[in-house]
Amino acid sequence: MLFVFTRSLLRINEGEHNKVIGLSRRVLRDLWSSLLLYLSIMSTLMARSVIDRTADKLELFAKIKDLAKSKNAVILTHIYQRLEVQRVADYVGDSLMLSKQAQETDADIIVFCGVHFMAETAKLLSPNKKVLLPDIQSGCPMADMINVDDLRAFKAEHPGAPVVCYVNSSAAVKAESDICCTSTNAVEIVKSLDSQEVIFVPDKGLGAWVQYKLPEKKIHIYDGFCPTHWQITAAEVDKQRIINPEAIIIAHPECDPEVWRRADFVGSTSEIYKFVEQSAGRKFVILSEQGLVARIQADFREKDISTVFPLPLCPNMKYHSLENLYNALDQEFTEIIIPEPLLAPAKATIDKMIEISNKKKIWTGPQVA
Ligand code: 13P
Ligand code: SF4
Numbered sequence: 001m002l003f004v005f006t007r008s009l010l011r012i013n014e015g016e017h018n019k020v021i022g023l024s025r026r027v028l029r030d031l032w033s034s035l036l037l038y039l040s041i042m043s044t045l046m047a048r049s050v051i052d053r054t055a056d057k058l059e060l061f062a063k064i065k066d067l068a069k070s071k072n073a074v075i076l077t078h079i080y081q082r083l084e085v086q087r088v089a090d091y092v093g094d095s096l097m098l099s100k101q102a103q104e105t106d107a108d109i110i111v112f113c114g115v116h117f118m119a120e121t122a123k124l125l126s127p128n129k130k131v132l133l134p135d136i137q138s139g140c141p142m143a144d145m146i147n148v149d150d151l152r153a154f155k156a157e158h159p160g161a162p163v164v165c166y167v168n169s170s171a172a173v174k175a176e177s178d179i180c181c182t183s184t185n186a187v188e189i190v191k192s193l194d195s196q197e198v199i200f201v202p203d204k205g206l207g208a209w210v211q212y213k214l215p216e217k218k219i220h221i222y223d224g225f226c227p228t229h230w231q232i233t234a235a236e237v238d239k240q241r242i243i244n245p246e247a248i249i250i251a252h253p254e255c256d257p258e259v260w261r262r263a264d265f266v267g268s269t270s271e272i273y274k275f276v277e278q279s280a281g282r283k284f285v286i287l288s289e290q291g292l293v294a295r296i297q298a299d300f301r302e303k304d305i306s307t308v309f310p311l312p313l314c315p316n317m318k319y320h321s322l323e324n325l326y327n328a329l330d331q332e333f334t335e336i337i338i339p340e341p342l343l344a345p346a347k348a349t350i351d352k353m354i355e356i357s358n359k360k361k362i363w364t365g366p367q368v369a
Contacts, residue, residue: 052083052298053322060322064088067329074107075325076122078114079269079366080291080317083298085113088322092295093365094269095121095167096182096357099350102126111329112336113320115140120171123336124347131336134328135319142254143168145224146202151176154199158220161197164190165349166206168226171338173201175345180353183253183268185360187213192356205229209253209260228314229254232287236308237262240285244306248281252288259287273366276300289314299366 054061065088068075076098077089086092091101095118102110102122110131112119116139123131151173155163165177166186174180181189183206190198190210198217200207202224211219232255240249241262250272251263260266265275269292276284276296283304286293290313297305328334338346 054084054087073109134324136334138319163199171346180349205254208257226254234258247283
């Protein structure tokens with residue numbers, strides 16, 4: 001019926017019509033192959049930034065270690081970094097564990113392979129140490145979604161409510177807040193406050209998670225979000241349930257609530273790592289940043305671990321490489337400087353958080369080389 005219709009539309013006979021159909025099929029097939037080729041090139045390019053290239057770079061690796069030793073420097077690396085940058089680190093972990101390391105180190109220099117707010121946190125906790133961020137472009141878009149004026153305006157809408165700021169915020173925003181938190185301790189920190197109403201900035205995913213866990217409180221949540229975690233959709237989780245029915249689905253609370261509501265387990269970076277480590281399960285789909293997924297895949301090879309496509313990759317976390325890490329340490333750039341008036345108030349918010357978190361055992365991170 002359709003063929004008759006297209007034939008009459010094109011005003012051609014049956015033989016010519018068959019040729020048109022054959023040609024259309026070839027065009028469609030070529031388009032499909034081009035699309036598959038494009039997708040495979042794109043995934044190869046994306047995977048390149050997370051492939052462990054330590055073995056190709058052993059000489060540079062050794063030079064970094066020697067230089068760090070001669071300068072009494074410590075390398076702190078967030079677990080979302082490229083695997084080779086994780087391999088060269090003295091400590092690998094999440095932002096809470098690395099804050100503790102920054103506070104406790106007796107090194108003269110801290111090289112921080114993470115995003116800007118993490119290096120700032122290290123500087124606040126070790127104000128007399130030189131803190132270096134190898135690539136200054138490495139910022140956090142979520143932290144940039146709120147500045148002091150935005151926070152003051154939000155506070156004015158909810159007068160009297162204490163402000164809990166996620167560690168993913170600038171030193172200026174921390175200085176304007178009452179207490180800091182990370183995704184590991186957010187529920188515990190909000191719970192500890194002697195107030196029924198609380199302001200939570202800037203992450204609306206984590207804020208919603210805290211609200212879900214503490215229904216007795218009223219949380220006023222700012223409208224910031226993590227672009228990397230929010231690229232994961234609820235439809236993708238539903239798809240995973242169909243194509244991976246036996247997998248345990250794990251989500252970071254920075255994801256859209258529609259995503260974490262569908263997960264089997266919701267946890268921070270360290271909680272996700274520990275969950276996979278301790279679970280008797282064999283198959284996991286991790287809805288979080290690709291560096292964490294790559295590290296878990298590398299550390300637990302006997303387990304089947306995957307994530308979703310397109311890869312939830314934070315480009316800001318991948319600016320640091322072994323090359324710029326070496327140069328940063330050698331030439332001592334880019335040094336983190338925090339304006340003097342912010343130092344004490346911003347540090348106080350982190351100190352209060354650490355005091356509460358110290359009551360619990362803090363994750364020590366994965367094994368380092
Ligand atoms: P953690 O506090 O879990 O290290 O996470 C920081 C972060 O930026 C997550 O996207
Ligand atoms: Fe910021 Fe998200 Fe990247 Fe974490 S993953 S540093 S929250 S943009």
